[in-house]
Amino acid sequence: MxxxxxxxxxxxxxxxxxxxxxxxxxxxxxxxxxxxxxxxKPKEDVGQKPDNNLILAIITTVVCCMPLGVWAIVLASKVDNLWNSGQYAQARENADKAKKISIIGIVAGGVFSVVYLILTFGIYGAAIFADLY
Ligand SMILES: [Zn+2]
Structure with a gap:
């Protein structure tokens, strides 16, 4: 057949x-x-390895806040090692912190950029306005 x-x-x-x-x-x-x-199969009490949020941390460093980004990268880069050495809670905590710091950095960077733009164009506009009259 x-x-x-x-x-x-x-x-x-x-x-x-x-x-x-x-x-x-x-x-x-x-x-x-x-x-x-x-x-x-991972042990039941362990669960999935947390995302180390390294990409997010790098984005934070690049787009806005270098100090916060570097902090997040340091935390994120430890996640895998901690996880592999069995320090699961610590690994999760680091991943969480890296994520929070990155988000704070990106939000703060965004707000800063907007304020900066408004100020720049505001002053520029005011200067033009002052020049015309
Ligand atoms: Zn075929």
Whole structure:
């Protein structure tokens, strides 16, 4: 008996698991395979590794507040190490702090920029106005 690949339509061996032509999985009836081979389930009390928010911290550094951004980067860069050495609570705390500091930095930077722009254009406008009259 010959099966056909549902994806590309080529005939494939009936017992093939994957299409040799396009690599599409063929067998819905196969016993369920582990989603990720070699993936080990994390311990229940541990949960997912927190996002270290490093990207956010770098954005903070670049767009506005260098001191806050650097602070966030330092915290964020420790998250993975802490997590890997089993200090899960500390890792989460660092990730949280990095995120908060980054957000504060970005918001403060945004507010500062707006105020700066208003002042700049305000003074510029006032200077033009004063010049005309
Ligand atoms: Zn195929």
């Amino acid at each position: 010959i099966s056909y690949c549902p994806k590309c339509g080529k005939p494939v061996a009936d017992d093939a698991t994957f299409c040799p032509e396009c690599g599409a999985p063929l067998k819905a009836s196969q016993p369920a395979q582990p989603a990720q081979p070699g993936y080990s």
